[in-house]
Amino acid sequence: MSRQYKTTITSVxxxxxxxIIINGLVALRLIDEYTTQVLTIGGINVIIALSLNLISGFxxxxxxxxxxxxxxxxxxxxxxxxxxxxxxxxxxxxxxxMSALFGLVIGxxxxxxxxxxxxIVTLGFGEIIRVIMINLSDITGGPAGxxxxxxxxxxxxxxxxxxxxxxxxxxxxxxxxxxxxxxxxPGCAIISVREDEIAANAMGINVFYYKIFAFTxxxxxxxxxxxxxxxFFGYLNPNMFNFLKSVExxxxxxxxxxxxxxxxxxxxxxxxxxxxxxxxxxDYRLVIYPLILILMMLFQPxxxxxxxxxxxxxxxxxxxxxxxxxxxxxxxxxDKAGDHQ
Amino acid sequence: MTVLKTENVSILFGGLMAxxxxxxxxxxxxxxxxxxxxxxxxxxxxxMLTGVYKPTSGSIVIKSKNRQFQSIIKLHPYQITRxxxxxxxxxxxxxRNLSVLDNVRIANHFNAKYNTLEAILRxxxxxxxxxxxxxxxxxxxxxxxxxxxxxxxxxxLPYGEQRQLEIVRALATKPHILLLDEPAAxxxxxxxxxxxxxxxxxxxxxxxxxxxxxxxxxLVMGICQRIIVLDYGRVIAxxxxxxxxxxxxxxxxxxxxEMENDA
Numbered sequence: 001m002s003r004q005y006k007t008t009i010t011s012v013x014x015x016x017x018x019x020i021i022i023n024g025l026v027a028l029r030l031i032d033e034y035t036t037q038v039l040t041i042g043g044i045n046v047i048i049a050l051s052l053n054l055i056s057g058f059x060x061x062x063x064x065x066x067x068x069x070x071x072x073x074x075x076x077x078x079x080x081x082x083x084x085x086x087x088x089x090x091x092x093x094x095x096x097x098m099s100a101l102f103g104l105v106i107g108x109x110x111x112x113x114x115x116x117x118x119x120i121v122t123l124g125f126g127e128i129i130r131v132i133m134i135n136l137s138d139i140t141g142g143p144a145g146x147x148x149x150x151x152x153x154x155x156x157x158x159x160x161x162x163x164x165x166x167x168x169x170x171x172x173x174x175x176x177x178x179x180x181x182x183x184x185x186p187g188c189a190i191i192s193v194r195e196d197e198i199a200a201n202a203m204g205i206n207v208f209y210y211k212i213f214a215f216t217x218x219x220x221x222x223x224x225x226x227x228x229x230x231x232f233f234g235y236l237n238p239n240m241f242n243f244l245k246s247v248e249x250x251x252x253x254x255x256x257x258x259x260x261x262x263x264x265x266x267x268x269x270x271x272x273x274x275x276x277x278x279x280x281x282x283d284y285r286l287v288i289y290p291l292i293l294i295l296m297m298l299f300q301p302x303x304x305x306x307x308x309x310x311x312x313x314x315x316x317x318x319x320x321x322x323x324x325x326x327x328x329x330x331x332x333x334x335d336k337a338g339d340h341q
Numbered sequence: 342m343t344v345l346k347t348e349n350v351s352i353l354f355g356g357l358m359a360x361x362x363x364x365x366x367x368x369x370x371x372x373x374x375x376x377x378x379x380x381x382x383x384x385x386x387x388x389m390l391t392g393v394y395k396p397t398s399g400s401i402v403i404k405s406k407n408r409q410f411q412s413i414i415k416l417h418p419y420q421i422t423r424x425x426x427x428x429x430x431x432x433x434x435x436x437r438n439l440s441v442l443d444n445v446r447i448a449n450h451f452n453a454k455y456n457t458l459e460a461i462l463r464x465x466x467x468x469x470x471x472x473x474x475x476x477x478x479x480x481x482x483x484x485x486x487x488x489x490x491x492x493x494x495x496x497x498l499p500y501g502e503q504r505q506l507e508i509v510r511a512l513a514t515k516p517h518i519l520l521l522d523e524p525a526a527x528x529x530x531x532x533x534x535x536x537x538x539x540x541x542x543x544x545x546x547x548x549x550x551x552x553x554x555x556x557x558x559x560l561v562m563g564i565c566q567r568i569i570v571l572d573y574g575r576v577i578a579x580x581x582x583x584x585x586x587x588x589x590x591x592x593x594x595x596x597x598x599e600m601e602n603d604a
Binding site for chain 1: 435
C-alpha cells in the first residue's frame with residue numbers, strides 16, 4: 001500500500017478516536033449540557049459559514065442571503081418530519097436538496113452577470129424567503145413560529161449527545177468534502193474564477209459552470225445546516241432567519257479569513273461561544289461583534305488565519321509530520337546505539 | 342495548410358468601427374506579427390479571435406485539435422481554448438495569489454480525466470491524474486527555467502518571469518495556435534533577446550502556429566516570417582519583414598504624413 005493511503009488511514013483513525021472520545025465526554029456529562037449545546041449550535045453555524053465561504057471566499061461571489069438557504073433547509077426538514085413522518089436523516093438530506101434547488105434557480109440567471117449582482121439578488125432572496133415563511137402559515141406556523149418539531153430522540157439522556165454527535169459528524173463530512181474539493185483540479189478552477197474570471201475563461205475553464213456548481217453546493221450545505229437546526233432546536237420562527245443572521249455568517253467567514261476553512265471553523269466556534277459568554281453584557285454584547293470586525297479590518301484584514309500566512313490545518317499533514325519525526329528519532333537512536341558499540 | 346482564417350470580420354463599438362473587414366489567414370507553422378500604432382485595433386482582433394468580443398459581422402474559422410475546421414463566432418473563450426487556441430494578455434493576467442505551479446495546473450484542468458465526485462472521494466483515478474498534471478506542469482516550467490520557483494506566489498515573481506509564466510500557462514492548455522499579446526512589453530533588450538530565442542524554440546518543440554502583437558520592432562523584424570500592419574482597424578499592408586519596413590503606407594501610419602513643401 002502506498003504511503004499516501006497509510007497516512008490517510010492513520011488520519012481517519014485519529015479522527016474517529018477523537019470523535020468517540022469527545023462524544024464519550026459528552027455522554028458522561030464531563031462536558032456539561034450547556035457547553036454541549038453551545039458546541040452544537042457552533043457546529044451548525046460553522047457548517048453554514050463554510051458553505052458561505054465556498055461561494056464568497058473561494059469562488060469570490062459575495063452572497064448575502066445564506067440565512068434564507070438555512071431557512072429553506074430547516075422548514076423543509078421540519079415539514080417532512082411533521083407532516084409526512086419522513087425519517088429525520090432523510091428529511092435533513094431533503095432539506096439540503098431543496099435548498100440546492102433554490103440555489104440553482106437563483107444562480108442560473110444571476111451568475112451570468114459579473115460583479116456584485118449576486119449579492120443584491122441573494123439579499124432579496126433572503127428577505128423573500130422570510131416573508132413567504134411568515135405567510136405560508138399552514139406549513140410553517142406563520143409569524144408565531146413552528147413548535148414541536150420532533151427531536152433526534154425523545155430520550156432525555158441521549159438527546160444532547162445525539163444532537164452533538166450528528167452535527168459534528170455532518171461538520172466533519174462537510175470539512176472533508178470542501179477541503180478535498182478545493183485541493184483538486186475542480187477546486188483550482190473554482191479559485192481561478194475568484195482570481196481572474198477573464199484569464200480563467202481563456203485557460204479553458206467554464207466559468208459560469210463553476211460559479212453555478214459552487215453556488216448550488218453552497219446552498220446544499222447551508223440547507224443541511226438548516227435541516228440539522230430544526231430537530232435540534234425544536235422550534236422555528238421566520239424572524240430567526242433575517243438579514244442579520246446572514247450577516248452573522250458573513251462575519252464568521254471574514255473573521256476566519258476569506259477562503260480559509262480552518263479559519264472559518266475557529267471563528268465559527270469562537271464567535272458562537274463568545275456570544276454566549278458575553279450574555280452578562282445584555283444588549284451591549286451586540287456591540288462586540290462589529291467592534292471585533294472593525295479591529296480585525298484595521299489590524300488583520302486577511303482574517304484570523306492571515307496571521308499564519310493563510311495556511312490550512314491539515315490532519316494528514318500533521319500525521320505525516322509526526323511520522324517523519326518518529327523516523328528521525330528512531331534513526332538518531334540507532335545512531336547512538338552504534339556509537340556505544 | 343490553413344489553421345485560422347477570418348473573412349470580412351468587423352466590429353462596431355457604438356458608432357466606432359474598431360476593426361473593419363479583416364481578412365487574416367494563418368498557415369500551419371507560421372509565425373506572424375500583427376503590428377500597428379496605438380489604438381489600431383490589434384488587441385480587439387485578439388479579443389475577437391478568442392471569443393471575448395463577438396464580431397458584428399464576418400466569420401472566423403479555426404482548425405480544431407481533431408483537424409476539422411470549425412466556426413468560432415458563437416463559442417465562449419473557454420471553448421475556443423479547448424479547440425486548441427490559447428492566448429496571453431497584454432496586461433498580465435496571472436492568478437496572482439496562487440503559486441506558480443497552481444497557475445499552470447489550472448490551465449491543465451480541462452484535460453484532467455477525473456470528475457468532481459472522484460476528487461471529493463479521492464479515488465485512485467484522482468491521485469493518478471494529479472500526479473500526471475503535476476509532472477506535465479513541472480516539465481513545462483523547466484523549459485522556461487521556472488521549476489525552482491514553482492511554490493512561489495505568481496505575484497512575487499519578477500516582471501519578466503511573470504510574462505514567461507503567462508506563456509507557460511497558455512502552453513499548458515496544449516494549443517496548436519498561440520496568440521501572444523505584446524510578450525516583450527516592459528522587458529529590457531537582454532530579456533527581449535532571450536524571449537525571441539524562447540519563442541522560436543517553443544514554436545518548434547510544440548509545433549505551434551503563432552500570432553503575436555508587438556511594439557518592439559527588433560523582436561518583430563527578428564522572428565516574424567510575415568507581418569500584418571493594422572491602422573484604424575484596417576489592414577494597410579502585409580508581407581515579409583523587409584518589405585514592410587520599406588512600405589510607405591506603414592511609415593506614414595507610424596510617423597505621420599510628410600509635410601507638404603511650402604513652396
